[in-house]
Amino acid sequence: MLQRILCVEDDPDIQAVARLALQALGGFEVKLCSSGSEALEKAGAFAPDMILLDVMMPGMDGPDTLAALRQEPALAQVPVAFMTARVQRDDISHYLALGACGVIAKPFDPMTLPSQVKALWQEASS
């Protein structure tokens, strides 16, 4: 079951929208992190079922964070999807090659975000 979602995003406004959509609409438990390093610090204790990762963040960017998460034995298997405004076809295949299970395009539709995340999670877990 998909229950806990870790959302890593440096923009507080997008954080708020994503949290509301995922919690109120999707009924998921959401943990927000503002940076890649914060995610690495908190992900272990939160034990997420799925991680949503912004690509462009100051410090560690999305791909760096993904690589670091993959080094943590407890988190290595957790599906990670990028959330990004760069969704040209080449960008997407690049993200998938890095090991992401999918890409959610920004701007995302908050009404369908929970089902989008769920579908990606199901695909990654099957």
Add this chain to the structure above:
Amino acid sequence: MQPPPLPEDELERLAALHARGILDTPPEERFDRLTRITQRALGVSTVLISLIDSDRQWFKSRQGLEACETPREISFCGHAILARDIFEVQDTWQDPRFQDNPLVTGEPFIRFYAGVPLFSASGFALGTLCLLDPHPGKLDTGERQQLVDLAACVESEINKQVLEQVRERAEKLKGEFVSMVSHELRTPLTSISGALGLLDSGILGSFSAEADQMLDIAYNNSKRLTFLINDLLDIEKLSSGKMHFDMQPQPLAPMIRQSVKALSTYGQEREITIDIPEPLAEVTVTVDAQRLQQVLANLLSNALKFSHPGGQIELGADYRDGRVEVSVQDHGRGISAEFQERMFEKFAQAEDVDTRTRGGTGLGLAISREMVERMNGEIGFHSIEGEGARFHFTLPASPLAAKAATPTRVATTVDGARKRSAWQVLVIEDDLDLCRVLEAQIGKDVGLEHAGTLGEARTRVALEDFDVILLDIGLPDGSGWTLVPEIRTRLPEARIVVLTAQEVPEADRASVDEVLLKTRTSPEAMLAAMGVPQNDQLSKSGDRP
């Protein structure tokens, strides 16, 4: 011998020359052509386009000379660039500045020299177009004019190259700018449209009617901004040649149906019917499916936008002689003669159209044309003002093999047996309670889809494949019987089961496969009437019932 003095503007002159990026580049026909003409027209042994670098003269083009550069201090052209006009030495042996020059006393034994300075667009002398000959000579007035004219041609070629480079650099910067701005705009837009979308959904409570209206306006416009940014990025990728096309051979008809389906809600909102002729041309086209659907969506949404409410749009796909023509015909206001010429230009939108209500970015047709052409097709339109418009594009196509022409949506298990849950049933029924009952009774056995009106049912039958149609007769917008011929044409293999509370006349009974009385039918009887195999008797083939 007198070495050439340096011009006063030497530093700027050198900067201008180096900015050309022309030094040490391979020979180019556009220059060689001009030096050949000069050589023939003026009857001299050697013609050069010489560029004066800090310590050498380098030849961009040369006729009748092997060397590609010589030192500047022994150059004639170093002198020539100091003049505004022709620098002519009629006999080097008689000229103290040159008589002991190694180019005079040795190869190529220059006796006659004439050079015209070549200026950059900003006015710096970069080099010369020059003539050399081992015999003394003198240019007459006609020859001087000819030489000056030819030098002007060389000069414009040199400067054209610069303009081209400047244009390319500007183009590249523009592309990067568009791409960067587009992505930067999307970040705040994500919050804006996300927040508005959540408010608009009502999960945070309701608002007054006026507040609701304002919210709708803001939400719709944030979505419009998103479309505009997407279109901007597309047009930039297309014009810079960076858009990748994943060309795959695939059947055309499903892509058309998919596009219509994607826009059916918008069509229903505007009460516009989209007519798809059956059969659509059963052909394979080699295209990028996503891009082709984008083109179809553009043409269809334009047709919907410009149709009158309650109107109709006809789609077509006709195959002839190795090409398929896909067309979208509307019966709206049409396109004025003066606007027709600008139809495919970027940001072209008819001025008299209220863009606020029509929406759109003005980039859709420009993008569509580029995409169709990149997929080896052609796009065009025909319109008479007041009578609607017909947009069409053609693509190379080949007829689909007969077997593959049947939609292959049928799911099979590993051994080829058909899963019961793969049965798709369309329930055409306006009574939602009855739909819920059906869902509870047979929803776990078959895939149930629902249409509440005749209009909705008509669209779904036109676009999707079903194995069974469960048909109610008394529908809000007409009798279910009227739909039977359409179902038979479009889905000849589907089983039609009428669900009714009334007695059905024998004649009507004959036109369908089964008639069931509402409320009196068990799930088993229902499944049997629909021709769905029972649990233990799975059909052994993937055939339709």
